[in-house]
Amino acid sequence: MYTFIRxxxxxxxxxxxxxxxxxxxxxxxxxxxxxSGEYHEFIRKMQREWAIETGIIERLYTWDRGVTxxxxxQGIEASLIAHRGGLDRNEAENVAAIIRDQRxxxxxxxxxxxxxxxxxxxYIRSLHAxxxxxxxxxxxxxxxxxxxxxxxxxxxxxxxxxNPKRPDGLAHEYCPPEHVRQEMENLIAWYGEWESRAAPPxxxxxxxxxxxxxxxxFQDGNGRVARALASIVFLKxxxxxxxxxxxxxxxxxxxxxxxDRGELKDxxxxxxxxxxxxxxxxxxxxxxxxxxxxxxxxLSSGLQLLRNRDVVETTRMDGVFVHAERxxxxxxxxxxxxxxxxxxxxxxLTPPRGxxxxxxxxxxxxxxxxxLYFRNxxxxxxxxxxxxxxxxxxxxxxxxxxxxxxxxxxxxALHGLGQKHDGIMAASSFTLFRIPREDQSGxxxxxxxxxxxxxxxxxxxxxxxxxxxxxxxxxxxxxxxALAEWHRSLAREVES
Numbered sequence: 001m002y003t004f005i006r007x008x009x010x011x012x013x014x015x016x017x018x019x020x021x022x023x024x025x026x027x028x029x030x031x032x033x034x035x036s037g038e039y040h041e042f043i044r045k046m047q048r049e050w051a052i053e054t055g056i057i058e059r060l061y062t063w064d065r066g067v068t069x070x071x072x073x074q075g076i077e078a079s080l081i082a083h084r085g086g087l088d089r090n091e092a093e094n095v096a097a098i099i100r101d102q103r104x105x106x107x108x109x110x111x112x113x114x115x116x117x118x119x120x121x122x123y124i125r126s127l128h129a130x131x132x133x134x135x136x137x138x139x140x141x142x143x144x145x146x147x148x149x150x151x152x153x154x155x156x157x158x159x160x161x162x163n164p165k166r167p168d169g170l171a172h173e174y175c176p177p178e179h180v181r182q183e184m185e186n187l188i189a190w191y192g193e194w195e196s197r198a199a200p201p202x203x204x205x206x207x208x209x210x211x212x213x214x215x216x217x218f219q220d221g222n223g224r225v226a227r228a229l230a231s232i233v234f235l236k237x238x239x240x241x242x243x244x245x246x247x248x249x250x251x252x253x254x255x256x257x258x259x260d261r262g263e264l265k266d267x268x269x270x271x272x273x274x275x276x277x278x279x280x281x282x283x284x285x286x287x288x289x290x291x292x293x294x295x296x297x298x299l300s301s302g303l304q305l306l307r308n309r310d311v312v313e314t315t316r317m318d319g320v321f322v323h324a325e326r327x328x329x330x331x332x333x334x335x336x337x338x339x340x341x342x343x344x345x346x347x348x349l350t351p352p353r354g355x356x357x358x359x360x361x362x363x364x365x366x367x368x369x370x371x372l373y374f375r376n377x378x379x380x381x382x383x384x385x386x387x388x389x390x391x392x393x394x395x396x397x398x399x400x401x402x403x404x405x406x407x408x409x410x411x412x413a414l415h416g417l418g419q420k421h422d423g424i425m426a427a428s429s430f431t432l433f434r435i436p437r438e439d440q441s442g443x444x445x446x447x448x449x450x451x452x453x454x455x456x457x458x459x460x461x462x463x464x465x466x467x468x469x470x471x472x473x474x475x476x477x478x479x480x481x482a483l484a485e486w487h488r489s490l491a492r493e494v495e496s
Contacts, residue, residue, distance in 0.1 A: 002173045005183055005211045007190045008203070014265055015200035016272035018470055019279075021462030023201075025423065026279045027238055028461075033285065042285045046278070048072045050231070050241045051103035054224050057244055057252070060135075061085070061095045065246070076100050097134045102224070105130050106241055109228060113235040119191060121184050124217075127228055129155030131221045138220040150219075157181065158219045174216035183215045195236075202272040203264075205233035205242065210259040210267060230271065240278035242271060276457065280387065284418055317423030320460040321366070321394045324414045324425055327458070327471050328363060331398040331412040334475060335361040339400055346404060355403075363398040371395050377448050378413045381428045385455045390416030394425065402486060405493040407434040407443065410451060410482040412475065423460035427471070428452075429478035431485045449485065452478040 033039035049072050056062055063085040070084055071077070076099045082092035105127065117123070137149040153159065157180045163173045175183050191208050199207075209230040216222045231241040244252050248270070255267040339361040346357035364370040374397055382389035395415040402408045409432050417426040429451040434443035456474045458467045 002175055002179075003214075004175075004179070005187060005214050007186075008194060008199075008207050008264075011194075011199050011203045014203045014206075014268045016202055016269065017462060017466040018457065019202055019272040019275055020200065021459055021466070022276055022279050022424075022457065023237065023239060024461045025459050026282065029283065029422065030238070033282075038285050039282075042282065045072050046241060046243065047103055047106045048076065049245075050106045050227075050243045051076070051099050053243055053245050054102055054227050055095075055098060056246045057227075057249055058221075058223050060098060061087075062246075068246075071099075076103060094134065101130060101133050105228060106231065109231055109235055109241065113232060119188055119229075119232065121181075121188060124184070124225065124229070125155045125157075127225050128218050128221055131224045131228075135220070153219055157184075157217050160219070162216060162219055174214070180215060180217045184217055187211050187215065201233050201237040201239060202268050202275065205230035206259070206264055206267040206271050208233060209242075209271075210256060210264065213256060214260065234275060239275050240282070242274060243278070244274070248274075273454070280417070280424070280457070283422065283424065284388075317421065317460050320423050320425050320458065323458055323460075323464055323467055324394055324396065325365065326464065326468070327427060328365065328396045328398055328412075328414055330468070330471065331475060332361065332363040334479070335363075335398050335400040335410070335412075338479075342402060346402075349404070357404040359400070359402045361398065361400050364396055366394045366396045368396075371397070373397070374399075374411055374413055377411065377430060377432060377445060378415060378428060380448055381413075381430045381450055382426070382455070384450060385428070387417055387426065387455065388419050389426070389428075390418060390421065392416065393421045400482075404490070406489055408432075408486045408489060409434065410479070410486075412478070417457065425458055427456040427458070427474070429456075429475070429482070431482045433489070451482040451485070 049068070052068050052071055056068070067081070067084045070080060074080060076096055078089070078092040078096040081087055081095055082089050085092065085095075087095060108130070112123070132152055132154045135152055138152045139147055139149060158177050161174070161176060187208070190211075191204070194204055194207070209226045212226045212229060213222055218225065227242055227244060234240055234242060251270060255270050258264075259267050339359045342359040346359055350357040364373060372391060372395065375391065378389050378391075378395075393416055395413070397411055397413040399412070400410045410429070411432070412427060412429050414425060414427045417424045430448055431451050432445050432448045435446055436442075437444050452474060456471060458471070
């Protein structure tokens with residue numbers, strides 16, 4: 001039975017303090033990019049990626065990530081799709097047309113936001129008509145279960161039920177056709193209410209997206225329209241289109257299903273993570289833009305004024321180093337407590353004639369001459385997370401070592417994020433094992449693995465209390481992953 005959509009009742013537990021602070025950093029720094037070719041190219045590529053991925057998620061076409069990256073770089077060309085995507089020429093032409101429609105739509109979203117137009121049913125229906133411009137039919141099932149092709153109603157609400165079969169054989173019931181218009185009116189009214197109250201964009205986007213998919217007002221294309229609506233929310237806040245990649249598909253669907261059960265938090269978190277990645281990528285562009293176009297500002301304001309401003313700005317950004325030291329101390333204290341507890345228990349387990357089992361912790365502040373001890377491992381882990389680890393201004397670490405059947409280490413490392421210091425830092429966590437070198441000159445590091453699904457980002461804008469709360473949760477999750485890896489390693493040693 002269909003469950004009618006309901007309004008949000010609260011937002012505080014759903015919002016991301018991390019994204020809020022990072023968005024503030026972006027708003028402070030994006031002005032320098034507005035007229036740069038690099039930024040406009042960045043936006044063009046993001047629009048292409050959005051256009052490609054929104055169709056892949058719906059399985060309108062599919063290929064490996066390499067094809068997507070090629071099309072992002074070189075443009076939406078049927079010849080590239082045919083050659084690299086393995087499609088025949090006619091099919092490639094049709095897919096290219098669909099993607100171009102979707103690219104035009106995301107370009108239109110930017111224009112819609114610039115025009116400061118209110119969201120309406122008419123606009124949503126026009127979006128659907130654009131998405132389905134090159135899609136004339138949709139697959140449906142008769143009551144007997146036979147698949148048939150029916151004409152797609154473009155820009156019109158559905159006239160028949162569209163309740164798909166789930167993997168368990170049960171039907172997922174969307175809004176009956178006779179209630180669609182009222183449900184859409186409710187959704188737009190509630191959206192306007194929360195928009196006027198300045199709800200956090202990740203919460204408002206997740207709410208709008210989920211409730212729209214819950215209604216499923218069109219025969220087909222609902223997912224594409226939903227992601228366009230969520231993108232509008234972020235664009236209105238000066239952020240970026242919501243790009244849900246094929247690699248995110250499983251989490252995305254699972255989070256939507258949780259939202260069906262009234263649990264919107266994970267979908268909000270997924271959208272916040274998506275925007276965090278986009279902001280960090282844009283800040284990376286900002287770092288590479290040449291500053292020559294500041295000439296008029298320099299002439300009008302005077303060199304000394306700019307120097308003074310830079311000093312003030314640098315001082316503000318350097319506040320992140322204070323945060324970094326506090327986080328290192330938090331990690332060090334937590335790992336020290338674990339080391340004491342584990343060491344006390346290991347003493348009774350050491351074999352009578354074996355090497356003594358023990359556990360200890362260690363750390364290095366930014367001022368320490370050992371601050372770069374894990375440099376290679378940090379760079380390796382940063383590469384897996386696809387960011388640049390910067391050690392020039394600040395880096396530190398804390399570690400836990402357990403020596404028993406093997407030599408295991410868990411490390412939390414803090415360092416700059418990006419090639420230029422702009423007040424943003426990262427923490428990564430990873431595990432490794434040490435084995436004796438063949439020449440007996442010490443130990444070598446092997447099997448370096450991330451201990452968390454993502455790195456931890458913090459900056460000079462977010463209040464430390466918020467950073468601290470997020471870091472504590474991230475550290476505990478990382479520690480659980482690390483100790484599970486230690487447990488698995490012992491099991492392997494015993495079996496061997």
